[in-house]
Amino acid sequence: MFKVKTFNQISVKGLERFPRAEYEVGSDINHPEGILLRSHKLHNEVLPESVLCVARAGAGVNNIPLEDYTKRGIVVFNTPGANANAVKELVLAGLLLGSRGVLTGIEYVQSLTHLKDAAEMGKLLEAEKKRFAGKELYGSTLGVVGLGAIGSMVAEMALALGMKVVGYDPALSVEAAWRLPSRVERMENLQSLLSRADYVTLHVPALEATTGLINHDTLKSIKPGARLLNFARDAIVDSTSVVESLNADQGLGMYICDFPEPQLLERKDVIAMPHIGASTAEAEENCAIMAADQLMEFLQNGNIKNSVNFPAVNMPRAEGCCRITFSNDNVSGVLGNVLSIFTDNNVNVVDMMNKSRGDVAYNILDVEAMPNDTIIDQLRQVEHVINVRVLAEA
Numbered sequence: 001m002f003k004v005k006t007f008n009q010i011s012v013k014g015l016e017r018f019p020r021a022e023y024e025v026g027s028d029i030n031h032p033e034g035i036l037l038r039s040h041k042l043h044n045e046v047l048p049e050s051v052l053c054v055a056r057a058g059a060g061v062n063n064i065p066l067e068d069y070t071k072r073g074i075v076v077f078n079t080p081g082a083n084a085n086a087v088k089e090l091v092l093a094g095l096l097l098g099s100r101g102v103l104t105g106i107e108y109v110q111s112l113t114h115l116k117d118a119a120e121m122g123k124l125l126e127a128e129k130k131r132f133a134g135k136e137l138y139g140s141t142l143g144v145v146g147l148g149a150i151g152s153m154v155a156e157m158a159l160a161l162g163m164k165v166v167g168y169d170p171a172l173s174v175e176a177a178w179r180l181p182s183r184v185e186r187m188e189n190l191q192s193l194l195s196r197a198d199y200v201t202l203h204v205p206a207l208e209a210t211t212g213l214i215n216h217d218t219l220k221s222i223k224p225g226a227r228l229l230n231f232a233r234d235a236i237v238d239s240t241s242v243v244e245s246l247n248a249d250q251g252l253g254m255y256i257c258d259f260p261e262p263q264l265l266e267r268k269d270v271i272a273m274p275h276i277g278a279s280t281a282e283a284e285e286n287c288a289i290m291a292a293d294q295l296m297e298f299l300q301n302g303n304i305k306n307s308v309n310f311p312a313v314n315m316p317r318a319e320g321c322c323r324i325t326f327s328n329d330n331v332s333g334v335l336g337n338v339l340s341i342f343t344d345n346n347v348n349v350v351d352m353m354n355k356s357r358g359d360v361a362y363n364i365l366d367v368e369a370m371p372n373d374t375i376i377d378q379l380r381q382v383e384h385v386i387n388v389r390v391l392a393e394a
């Protein structure tokens with residue numbers, strides 16, 4: 001029986017993936033092997049020794065202490081692309097709210113409760129509507145910072161709306177580059193993008209390198225009156241600099257974000273939403289299902305898909321064999337030392353795989369017969385081995 005502890009509200013569709021005969025799943029589980037969560041911050045959480053893997057039902061993993069977990073051999077997964085469409089659609093709402101007097105217009109209409117005559121109301125609205133006029137998106141330029149799962153979908157949508165699209169992504173993967181429409185014009189640096197775009201939308205992960213990416217200095221390049229959209233993370237934008245730029249004559253025209261802060265409230269030039277970019281039934285289901293499937297595949301077979309700290313590994317189970325997996329510091333000689341323990345104990349290795357990522361390596365070995373506890377203890381003692389698992393015959 002595997003145990004999975006959940007944090008946050010996880011879509012029922014995802015929870016239903018776990019066969020009840022083999023999994024105990026819930027928010028009050030002790031000694032879990034797996035953790036399934038959304039935005040809950042794990043930085044201050046003491047994880048039990050039993051935890052082998054953490055699955056983030058979502059894209060951003062800045063709520064997880066990755067470095068620490070990697071050292072402990074804990075595999076962390078996310079669900080790339082599973083909520084990208086939801087974010088893309090909210091970015092569309094953000095673009096429209098930033099270009100037309102929708103919110104102020106609605107607010108004005110709602111303030112007219114003192115009027116009881118429809119004709120009188122109609123006359124007044126016709127006279128006042130010029131105050132809520134806007135600009136069309138068609139023909140204007142959108143700058144997309146970060147062209148991964150969300151950024152590429154946003155770029156495609158903007159092209160379909162008749163916008164020009166410029167993009168900046170110094171770490172673009174080959175896979176993401178293939179997805180990208182050829183009409184997206186590549187910018188060499190952030191400054192060039194900021195000086196060209198009427199609308200700038202951020203779709204980068206919150207990393208050390210992206211913290212405060214939009215700051216006092218970078219905002220000097222912004223096109224006067226441009227609208228900045230942040231549906232990525234709060235840490236990527238320095239809000240004090242945004243307020244300063246909004247207050248300046250030649251600065252930002254509007255800030256539209258999913259991450260409100262006290263200093264952003266009660267401003268007509270800020271539209272702030274309560275982190276609802278991925279809050280659709282479809283996105284929550286997609287993320288929960290993908291996260292649950294990845295957790296189960298790892299717990300049952302040791303295979304790793306969509307990890308953010310371990311290499312991708314997928315080895316079919318050799319029939320009738322027992323599976324041993326181990327992770328180790330990525331230094332030479334560890335695999336050889338492990339294999340010599342099998343040789344010394346006459347354990348036949350039928351199939352094996354060894355992959356590394358950064359400072360960590362991960363190995364799967366299918367062996368003919370279940371090694372005894374003494375052999376497993378010997379494996380655990382090998383220098384630089386972080387953890388060892390024995391998976392029963394499939």
Ligand SMILES: NC(=O)c1ccc[n+]([C@@H]2O[C@H](COP(=O)([O-])OP(=O)(O)OC[C@H]3O[C@@H](n4cnc5c(N)ncnc54)[C@H](O)[C@@H]3O)[C@@H](O)[C@H]2O)c1
Nearest residue numbers: 059060146147148149150169171172204205231232277278
């Ligand atoms: N508002 C929400 O509810 C919500 C929902 C989903 C994702 N997000 C946020 O959006 C982020 C992006 O999601 P995604 O699914 O597109 O991720 P992704 O990994 O597919 O794409 C991120 C892209 O950013 C690029 N990048 C990294 N550093 C960069 C930099 N300094 N400048 C420009 N580009 C850079 C990467 O190369 C990658 O192509 C997530 O990490 C998460 O923080 C927010």
Ligand SMILES: O=C(O)CC[C@@H](O)C(=O)O
Nearest residue numbers: 038039058059060083278
């Ligand atoms: O789980 C959520 O509601 C938000 C998820 C989103 O911020 C993400 O990074 O995928």
